[in-house]
Amino acid sequence: xxxxxxxxxxxxYSISSVPKTVVGETHEFVGAGPESMLLKHVQDAAADPxxxxxx
Amino acid sequence: MALLTDEIAGQLKEEFARLAQxxxxxxxxxxxxxxxxxxxxxxxxxxxxVDSRITAExxxxxxxxxxxxALGIKRSPAIAVVGAEKDYGIRMYGLPSGYEFGSLIxxxxxxSTGDSGxxxxxxxxxxxxxxxVHIQVFSTPT
Numbered sequence: 494x495x496x497x498x499x500x501x502x503x504x505x506y507s508i509s510s511v512p513k514t515v516v517g518e519t520h521e522f523v524g525a526g527p528e529s530m531l532l533k534h535v536q537d538a539a540a541d542p543x544x545x546x547x548x
Numbered sequence: 549m550a551l552l553t554d555e556i557a558g559q560l561k562e563e564f565a566r567l568a569q570x571x572x573x574x575x576x577x578x579x580x581x582x583x584x585x586x587x588x589x590x591x592x593x594x595x596x597x598v599d600s601r602i603t604a605e606x607x608x609x610x611x612x613x614x615x616x617x618a619l620g621i622k623r624s625p626a627i628a629v630v631g632a633e634k635d636y637g638i639r640m641y642g643l644p645s646g647y648e649f650g651s652l653i654x655x656x657x658x659x660s661t662g663d664s665g666x667x668x669x670x671x672x673x674x675x676x677x678x679x680x681v682h683i684q685v686f687s688t689p690t
Binding site: 494495496497498499502503506508511512513514515516517528529531532535536538539 | 640641648674
């Protein structure tokens with residue numbers, strides 16, 4: 494998502510630094526990380542009844 | 549004037565030698581609302597011209613409701629990167645320029661080959677996840 498065209502998303506996900514990755518609604522990190530870190534966020538989001546899936 | 553220079557198109561031709569299955573690039577735009585819509589459409593058409601396994605299609609985000617619904621498009625402009633046999637759910641919103649252009653090319657190759665490039669331990673862990681998980685990566689133009 495190139496966020497400059499979607500200020501509502503920038504606000505909703507508090508995008509101040511990029512790249513920012515948001516998994517589900519609430520699991521997030523800024524910058525690049527190892528594959529294991531992304532996996533951890535995906536597992537956490539999948540296990541979180543509130544923070545999992547949204548479209 | 550072309551968005552892809554001859555030099556870039558030549559490099560892409562080499563990269564796309566790795567393609568396996570056909571890939572559809574479906575653009576959703578609304579020219580009046582998005583200044584970038586026209587560029588997104590042209591970029592995708594130029595990519596399709598580089599390799600016959602890539603096809604470009606263009607839809608109106610407001611009028612083509614059925615297609616918007618079918619591919620789960622939320623915003624405009626959007627590019628859905630869809631494999632011949634499988635839709636992995638990859639969507640790019642906005643104009644993929646700079647670094648994100650590379651992300652689009654990578655997405656095309658991943659979808660075509662059906663290979664995410666993830667390591668086996670990660671794949672094994674992902675097989676245990678029983679529900680869909682939405683991943684969004686936000687960027688700004690580089």
